[in-house]
Amino acid sequence: MDHTKKHIAILGSTGSIGTQALEVIEAHPGSFQVEVLTAQNNADLLIEQAKKFNPNAVVIGNEDAYLKVKDALLPLNIKVFAGENALESVVQMDTIDLVLTALVGYSGLKPTLKAIGAGKSIALANKETLVVAGELVTQLAKSKGVNIFPVDSEHSAIFQCLAGEFHNPIEKIILTASGGPFRGMKREELIKVTKAQALKHPNWTMGAKVTIDSASLMNKGLEVIEAKWLFGLQTEQVEVVVHPQSIVHSLIQFEDGSIKAQLGLPDMRLPIQFAMSYPARLKSDFPRFDFTNFPALTFEKPDMETFRNLALAFDALARGGNMPCVLNAANEVAVAEFLKDRIGFLEMSDVVERCLAKMNYVASPTLEDYVSTDKETRIKAKDLIN
Ligand code: MG
Numbered sequence: 086m087d088h089t090k091k092h093i094a095i096l097g098s099t100g101s102i103g104t105q106a107l108e109v110i111e112a113h114p115g116s117f118q119v120e121v122l123t124a125q126n127n128a129d130l131l132i133e134q135a136k137k138f139n140p141n142a143v144v145i146g147n148e149d150a151y152l153k154v155k156d157a158l159l160p161l162n163i164k165v166f167a168g169e170n171a172l173e174s175v176v177q178m179d180t181i182d183l184v185l186t187a188l189v190g191y192s193g194l195k196p197t198l199k200a201i202g203a204g205k206s207i208a209l210a211n212k213e214t215l216v217v218a219g220e221l222v223t224q225l226a227k228s229k230g231v232n233i234f235p236v237d238s239e240h241s242a243i244f245q246c247l248a249g250e251f252h253n254p255i256e257k258i259i260l261t262a263s264g265g266p267f268r269g270m271k272r273e274e275l276i277k278v279t280k281a282q283a284l285k286h287p288n289w290t291m292g293a294k295v296t297i298d299s300a301s302l303m304n305k306g307l308e309v310i311e312a313k314w315l316f317g318l319q320t321e322q323v324e325v326v327v328h329p330q331s332i333v334h335s336l337i338q339f340e341d342g343s344i345k346a347q348l349g350l351p352d353m354r355l356p357i358q359f360a361m362s363y364p365a366r367l368k369s370d371f372p373r374f375d376f377t378n379f380p381a382l383t384f385e386k387p388d389m390e391t392f393r394n395l396a397l398a399f400d401a402l403a404r405g406g407n408m409p410c411v412l413n414a415a416n417e418v419a420v421a422e423f424l425k426d427r428i429g430f431l432e433m434s435d436v437v438e439r440c441l442a443k444m445n446y447v448a449s450p451t452l453e454d455y456v457s458t459d460k461e462t463r464i465k466a467k468d469l470i471n
Pocket of ligand 1: 237308
């Protein structure tokens with residue numbers, strides 16, 4: 086094994102974050118080695134990636150595609166596994182240094198816990214893992230001495246501002262939000278918006294789930310919860326400001342009143358690369374930001390009465406226990422149903438709000454409690470929709 090390179094497992098290598106991570110790795114062959122690639126359904130792209138990056142092992146989540154992947158990779162001597170359990174065991178392989186978790190939604194929780202349990206550093210792109218079970222995940226990471234490096238651009242910004250300041254208390258953090266494609270709209274207009282409109286984010290190119298969450302401001306709500314756990318904050322220490330240009334990626338205010346911000350063009354490859362290369366900054370050819378192209382950087386208060394998801398997320402976080410897990414599960418169902426044209430844009434918040442009101446509260450959930458909360462909330466959300 087080559088110890089001069091970081092050996093990386095990418096969970097969700099065929100998605101938006103996964104493919105951009107492979108671009109970063111391809112640009113820095115001396116710094117990184119791909120150890121594991123995993124995909125849920127996209128067998129063709131997984132095979133193509135494996136042929137190019139020659140990992141030790143791949144996992145295809147959908148077991149129906151196992152033989153296809155296995156046959157294609159047989160001549161290359163790459164280990165091929167299938168199914169959910171395979172994901173949980175492959176992250177523990179001795180040869181892995183860092184696991185990039187780029188899975189979508191709740192599915193990221195168990196593999197991330199297994200990777201932390203095995204002492205692997207985590208580059209966390211799957212914010213839902215911390216939303217669902219932030220306390221459990223961060224406590225396990227602490228007890229194992231494992232670092233969780235944020236990939237989410239806002240959290241990467243906070244992390245970059247913290248460099249050299251780790252012993253200085255944070256007064257508050259300010260997460261920026263683009264406001265999404267429907268910024269400025271009121272409820273009567275939002276009733277009519279379509280899936281196609283919601284999928285067109287003004288600044289960022291991302292997967293479908295996070296793009297819909299951005300349009301509904303649920304993404305910012307999930308990021309508030311993610312930030313609380315990543316940086317050990319109280320709910321009142323997290324603030325959201327709408328910044329439509331997406332240039333200031335987030336800010337920290339310290340106890341002397343000084344504010345630090347991190348800026349750049351909206352390009353996910355930068356936070357992905359920093360999470361993988363930390364503490365080093367690797368030279369990149371990403372497009373550079375030029376102030377003269379952005380003469381006005383503007384900031385405004387989020388409209389939480391119209392975009393209720395953000396208020397619901399703050400409420401769920403303040404209540405604590407299993408409520409953020411309820412919020413996440415109800416939202417995952419609501420987004421999936423919206424993407425199938427089965428509910429309208431505003432109804433997504435209705436589903437989340439009603440699940441938060443109806444599910445039983447568990448103050449100090451165990452992993453089993455989270456698993457059952459997730460399952461029961463999904464049933465409840467589907468009942469409410471049908
Ligand atoms: Mg983000």
